Amino acid sequence: MSIKHHRPLLSVENFSFGYDPDKEPLLKDLTLTIHQQETILFIGPSGSGKSSFSLCLNGLYPEAVEGWAKGEMIYNGRSLSHFKKGEINKEIGVVFQDPESQFCMVTVENELAFTLENIKTPREEMAEKIDAILSAVGLAEEKHRPIHELSGGNKQKVALASVLLLNPKLLILDEPTANLDPASRFEFIQLIHSLKQERDFALFIIEHQLDDWLPMVDRVIAMNRHGNILLEGKPEDVFYNQVEKLKKEGIHLPRIVETVLEAHEGKVLETNRPLSEGDLVPWINSNDHLMNPITREIQACDLWANEKSEVLSIKNVSFSRGKKSILKEINLSLYSGELVAIVGKNGAGKSTLLQLISGILSPKTGSRLLLNKKYEAWSEHDMRKVMGYVFQNPEHQFITDTVYDEIAFGMKLNGVSQDKIEQNVNQLLERFHLTSHKWSNPFALSGGQKRRLSVATMLEDTPSVLLFDEPTFGQDAQTTKELMQMIQTLQRQGTAIVFVTHDMDLVDTYCEKVYVVNGGEVSFNGKPDELWQKPEILHEAKLRLPFRVRINQLLENLHQNKKKQGVVRAHANIH
């Protein structure tokens, strides 16, 4: 698809932006052009100012924050600073990352009306426009629902719908799928894809997880850590020819590209550089001698069966809130050194199950054993010593004012001697790469550091059981990898680990056992590989197959089709 003949829509010339005039600017000397109807993928390491840039593009920054900007932005031949307040927002719309904080009205209908009122749409036309946009994004049935009752995926669709009501020429997507589960993410991307074909807007996509977007991208622009443009070009050029530069900046390659590069050791033909799963499969097939089925990168670490002992068991546990039954007759057992995932769609009862396991909630019926002792017989204090729990948002667990105190807190409670505390804390700081932040306030750390600290606080002794509630939610690939490495180290020390997740690739790579919770019941428990063979269960629980399995299945289909064709051809030859 060639975009060159399209007119430029928005050009940015030597644009710089910063918060503090005394410090180095966040964005330095950016020059780029967005053409009409073009799709741009904007990538860069976390903290490189991508989101700030998107807000500069639609004129909200630097006014909305105490910041400064230099340089020029020209929209359709007119400088952005010459637009009246609110005028440019009709031309350039944004969908943000967090589905929880994009709305100011209670119901879907009123939220959409809010946008129409802002642009002074006559009242008679509103109802029709609202209905039209709702059916375009597939939410016609949710018109009168309160927004807070919707799933994350549908919330993002409402955000998208209300922005589309402005009829923008440029749509900015600021990581709109980062907080969604895989199935919803895929659905949202497909929706954008089809809307883009109907409505001809230009797209500016900021993302960390690139794979599903790639087939629709015309051009990629990458930022580096220092706020400069690192490179720009066609996606196949950027991802296949500039690997070293991207890796150096900590930008993750799409998995499709990684798969190809691994097989070819970096040398790929110019003419055949796959960017979608559909193209990858024939590629693998024609390069059969190089690789065959994709294997797991990291093997789930398996301990010898005879070393395992049961640390926790839950039998026939049910739980309800008021009259509403949340969990029914759940059975679960956990062995030392085991890594178990709990998966399922939003609202299936996963977090409640984790809270029951942790003992924060008590079940209506059923029995629970921890280290062969009934939960009721444990004192709160002792139970917390052998069982840790890491919450989704690490900030919730911070109690003190410094990183050091945070880690020492539990030991002080347990009356450990001062020297021992000092020694243990320093070890943990070292292990979690937090030594240089020893006296920082926990709230001032970066996202990845906060996550590491929240795990470190649970490790004063090596706990027997460690529970994680969506530990990788909203984290980038680097932090996820670090965290999983820490988890594996603990696993080798014999800690049993349970985590709730949406990420099937994590489950595929690391877990030995997976529980699928659906409608308050366990609809599957067993090895991940067995789960991938059960499409009905996956579909019902809104799960998506992991990348590895998807590609391998496509490959298999291809082989089978070939065989069939071969048979037909052989037949034809005979006759």
Added chain:
Amino acid sequence: MLTSINPTMKAFAVLIPALLLAFTFDPLTPFIYLVFTVAVTFFFSKVAFKRWILIFSPFLLLAVSFAWMTMLHPSDAFSGGDVLISVWSFQVTTESFWAGISLGLRSLSFAALSLLFILTTDSTKFMLSLMQQCKLPPKLTFGILAGYRFLPTFRYELQVLRQAHRIRGVGRAKGVKERLHQFRRYAIPLLANAIRKAERVALAMESKGFTGETDRTHYHEMTIDKRDWIFVSVFFVMFFVSVFLSYQLGFLNIFGKDF
């Protein structure tokens, strides 16, 4: 139906009589008004009695305790009359008895009036009506509405915080000092999150073309028609009717003065 009355007008219809009632110190006037309010609530809206009484009963308890306090500790103006009962050194006289009953009934009238408003009014429509009828600036209106959406999130987050701290081994706070400390521990993450969210919502609203200008169209056009005026008038007139009735029956007492 009460739900379709213009919310601003309904607020006036409820607020003004409530203010005026505060000056009637006799038991009959608030009693008549209370009966009237409750009757209107059930005849002109679909509020279930069970739900209503559930919310109303705490006020009942409160009113009884108000009344009892007033009976035991009357101001000098109401301590006359014969002694009805005496408890220890306290004496309840006829005058203080009726003053207590009056206070109880007044508080119940306030409660019933507030419930009538709250249970039959959509908060979004109330804010929209304040903007359209009382010229409340849109910035404030939509700001309050956006904040209103956060209340449930706030409660949920506090609950998660409690659980997270329990996991860390922080027990229940004892004593004032510890409680203050605990308050600070909860406040920081809650506030940090609230500020972040508020910022994001503000940006999202501006991205949707919101400027705070008063010149905007309205999806829900809030109008005031004849029905709303009648509704307000009935509530005003009913106040004077109850005053007149108690005057006729010789009960009326306004601000401590008999008529």
